[in-house]
Amino acid sequence: MKYQKPKGTADILPQEAQLWDEVEAKSREVFRRYRYGEIRVPLFESYDLYARSSGDTSDIVTKEMYDFNDKGGRHMALRPEGTAGVVRAYVENKLYGPEFPKPYRVYYMGPMFRYERPQSGRQREFHQIGVEAFGSDSPLLDAETIQLGVDLLHSVGVHDLRLAINTLGDPETRQAYHQALVDYFTPHKAELSEDSQIRLAKNPLRILDSKDPQDKPLVADAPSILDYLTPAAQAHFSVVKESLDKLGIAYVVDPTMVRGLDYYNHTIFEIMTTSPAFGNKELTVLAGGRYDGLVEQVGGPALPGVGFGLGTERLMLLVQHNRPAEEAAPLNVYIASLSEPAGAEALVLAHAIREAGYTVDMDFLNRKAKSQFKTANRENAQLVITLGEDELAHSAASIKQMATGQQIQVPFAEVTTEFHKIYQQLVEEGK
């Protein structure tokens, strides 16, 4: 084969695209109710924007960025996640201005890119649906955002969710906890896995997330961030938990949960689900958190933000798995034509019937009547219009109702102007 799709990309073919369309439509409806507006930002931005916002030591930056130099020598990167670009747009368009509501709420959906080894539910080009809300540091907004995520998943028929939350506290908390981890792990450095020894120097928080059995006993006894929260961070987290309780949203606090991006602080959360679609493994389908300080870091005012991103491919696996295979939408009319002049007439009638709002297809391969009927049958056609010598001679179409086999003659003029009546008479009343 001469050309193959780039590694880690996928073609979404019409049948599947229809499902995407439905999921996106349902998402939009949920966002509308929460007063989120759509924002469309570039698929690529300056490399520095992502590098600085995600954190220089994050894996996304150090090994997963899909970056390139453009013809003008600018160092660009395809977006590895949605938040940075949205924050940039928020700042650049001064959406923090007094004329805009706070929180300022936006959602996006589209492709993201990470240069990594593909696996199932994990590609180099993948899609996310995400939301961001700027300008409020209220823990109630954290809770609302989580509720939005849950609603979103419910709306597309995904239940059986497990919500895990944690807090990374404020900068003061993080710094104290970082130090505590270093103090705890350093004496045991030799007992840590090779990966975790590197993490200890780069990002000790990540050790908590290690799946290496060698690290597990040490991680189990590691200090918990919950013991290092400043009173303010403590208070914030308490309100988030109380709000979730009040909303009746079940959750577990997982003090070892961390994020791949450095900009998070305070509340972070993941919604996971176990499904045969994932080989019965538990996978995170939606994740997010608060990122106070990011707007400022990108050059805007010191305004807080909170949001989440959900992996569309993973969601699609779930939705596909839950849904029974539905039969194709019926074709209203197929036009069989038996000669070239008949084909030309078919084109005219097809247009008129489409104008009337019906779906129409016809033959473009000059096939025999029998073959055309076979195709009509396979396409689940309700009516077949046959155009041959007789029909052209009398300027009247033969219209056959496929379910009953009944066939009638109708003048072309009537087909063109009164198709709605004909359809009702043949299809709807026939039921």
Add this chain to the structure above:
RNA sequence: GCGGUAUUGGUGAAGUGGUUAACACACCGGUUUGUGGUACCGGCAUGCGUGGGUUCGAGACCCACAUACCGCCCCA
């Protein structure tokens, strides 16, 4: 980035170095005039991911590369 497994028509695949790459499904056509199903008949890979090599002979063996899947790292 590291490790493992795989790659044969539109699809599912058989093929364990030796003639024309099995079988099935799908699709297309036919069984005399312009009508759907079934049945029957016929057609449908000069080629086995790509490029090299070994051999008298390669879809089968070797090497490299590409891609997919699984695991690690990490993550949506």
